[in-house]
Amino acid sequence: MIALLIVLGLVVILVGWVIGVYNGLVGLRNRVKEAWAQVDVQLKRRFDLIPNLMETVKGYMNHERETLEAVTQARAAVAGAGSMDARMQAEGGLGAALGRLFAVAESYPDLKASTNFLSLQEELASTENKISFARQFYNESVMNMNNKVQMFPGNIVAGIFNFGNEKFFEVDDAAQREAPKVDFSR
Amino acid sequence: MWEQIAANRRKSFVLVAGAALLLAALGWALGEYFGGQGAGPGGVAVALAVWFVMTMVAWRQGDQVFLTMSGAKKVKDGDLPQLRNVVEEMTLAAGLPRVPDIYVIDDEAPNAFATGRRPETAAVAVTSGLLKTLNRDELQGVIAHEIAHVRNRDILLMLFAGVLAGAIVILAEVGLRGMWFGGGRSRSRRDGDGGGQGIIALIAVVLMIVAPIIAQLIYFAVSRKREYLADASAASFTRYPEGLAAALEKIAASPRKLASANSATAPMYIINPLKRAGKAAANATSTHPPIDERVRILRAMGRSSFAAYDEAFRQVKGGRRGVVPGSALAEEKEAAVRGASGDGPVLRDDPLRRERARQVDDFIYRADxxxxxxxxxxxxxxxxxxxxxxxxxxxxxxxxxxxxxx
Known part of the structure; x- marks a missing residue:
């Protein structure tokens, strides 16, 4: 009788622990999803700002056809990207193309004097920052999740209920890692 | 990062429990002293009632009272886009559920504070002087520090700690005054009743003198620790400790004094608005660590993580004890320090500086x-x-x- 009670007690404790770990994992996964949604919002915002930027810049930068086309193409690549991997790569390419555009814009004083361009520049630079800060938070959430999924004894529960590792959003190219430099001092 | 919030919750609990014990002990001693033998539990009840009422009052008046007291004006959508952008950036970095409300105080003394017991109701306020003196990276560092206070639930912690310390101070004050005017039935009625009463009277007197001092020291110590932690969090949010370091230097170098600050509101600001610049020596009764020390720790950081801040802290302070809870260090991802954003120093004759100052002034005029x-x-x-x-x-x-x- 006592042995039965002890076994029963152990089973209750075990089930309680499994429920706790399971709920913890669900919470972490939801946090990762939420964090990704924030990254996504900012990526979309950047995507939407570009036509406006092109319209403003066009008149001043006739000689920079290539740079402008690169941005347009990179934006199209983002729109056409099917898989998640392809999308992340395309987004990286768009960031780099925008960075080059702003670097070139430095040598156009007329453009830099336009208030419209200045406010767009702040808007895009900030969006670029927001992408990287949201990405920073996303990666942190992913690492939290992956730690819980991989570490013993949580990994047993994770295995039973099919919790997998989440994917980091890394920017591989060293040139892309830098947000476009925006210089207000000159 | 999550661990840090959890560690913070545990610490808040221990602190509140410890100070509540102190309060109860004081109440018991006062009861025994003034109410006669056996009135101790009644004294405890009175002390807890005082604390409860004070907590309710502080809770009810909530976050708005602070903003009203400082004369802050709310920044609406579309106003001061750079400030709004920086706040949104740091909200994302901290993973807060909602962008805090943004307020500007019309004061040339550069300073900033955050309020809000929960991240959902949080607000950050900056002075117009701050917006005019800092560049984008520095502003980002300051905002990151304030957002860190919100994320770490520091405002709730300081509210609890402040109310407890306040209740203890008030009770001790009342007790000491009562004694001064010859109260204390135990003494007048039962003179020579034996040593027991004398000892209780002695304990009561000692408690009345010591308890408020201990309570306030706890409060100041907690406040300083929260400042260090908010600096560490700010560095890990921005990945750019130099931004906050430079901002702290500029704020400290300003000779102006914030007009709307008083000793009740002082712990909320990024640097103590009441201390004169340069004279900010660390002692047990300051709400903020000395600025040059905060700056040196930030500058000594090789990477932008809690671990790096902890290393720098020990290096600068020369001790072996760090400031970040060990559990928070264990689970963190290492991160490099990024470069400056390219928003150069704000120069005196810079047209952009003038433009920025004009934007801030226009906003204040419109709000008024x-x-x-x-x-x-x-x-x-x-x-x-x-x-x-x-x-x-x-x-x-x-x-x-x-x-x-x-």
Missing amino acids: GWQRIECPCGTVLKLPADFAAPRARCPRCGRVHNLQGD
Whole structure:
């Protein structure tokens, strides 16, 4: 009788622990999803700002056809990207193309004097920052999740209920890692 | 990062429990002293009631009272885009559920604070002087520090700690005054009743003198620790400790004093608004760590993580004890320090600095209800809200503007 009670007690404790770990994992996964949604919002915002930027810049930068086309193409690549991997790569390419555009814009004083361009520049630079800060938070959430999924004894529960590792959003190219430099001092 | 919030919750609990015990002990001693033998539990009940009422009052008046007291004006969508962007950036980095409300205080002394017991109701306020003196990276560092206070639930912690310390101070004060005027039935009625009463009276007196001091020291110690942690969090959010370091230096170097600050509101600001610059020596009764020390720790960081801040802290302070909870260090991802954003130093004659200052001033004028008339000659007339005359003459070209017409 006592042995039965002890076994029963152990089973209750075990089930309680499994429920706790399971709920913890669900919470972490939801946090990762939420964090990704924030990254996504900012990526979309950047995507939407570009036509406006092109319209403003066009008149001043006739000689920079290539740079402008690169941005347009990179934006199209983002729109056409099917898989998640392809999308992340395309987004990286768009960031780099925008960075080059702003670097070139430095040598156009007329453009830099336009208030419209200045406010767009702040808007895009900030969006670029927001992408990287949201990405920073996303990666942190992913690492939290992956730690819980991989570490013993949580990994047993994770295995039973099919919790997998989440994917980091890394920017591989060293040139892309830098947000476009925006210089207000000159 | 999550661990840090959890560690913070545990610490808040221990602190509140410890201070509550102190409060109960004081209540017991007061009860025994003034109510006669056996009135201790009644004294405890009175002490807890005082604390409860004070907590309720502080809770009810909530976050708004602080903003009202400092004369802060709310920044609406579309106003001061750079400030709004920086706040949004740090909200994302901290993973807060909602962008805090943004307020600007019309004061040339650079400073900032955050309020809000929960991240959902949080607000950050900066002075117009801060916006005019800092560049984007520095502003980002300051905002990151304030957002860190919100994320780490520091405001809730300091509210609890402050109310507890306040209740203890008030009770001890009342007790000491009562004694001064010859209260204390135990003494007058039962003189020579035995040593027991004498010992209780002695304990009561000692508690009345010591308890408020201990309570306030705990409060200040907790406040300083939260400042270090907010600095560490800010560095890990921005990945750029130099931004906050430079901002702290600029804020400390300003000779101006914040007009709306007092000792009750002082712990909330990024640097103590009441201390004179340069004289900020660390002692047990300051709410903030000395600025040059905070700056040196931030500058000694090789990477931007809690671990790096902890290393730098020990290096600068020369001790072996760090400031970040060990559990928070264990689970963190290492991160490099990024470069400056390229927003250069704010120069005195910089047109962008002028533009920024103009934006801030325009915002303040608008928030105060000033009327703005753009004269065709290029002059902008700014009229106060109580400007009663029906017409105003442009001082430059002499054109008369009809104020009722539009």
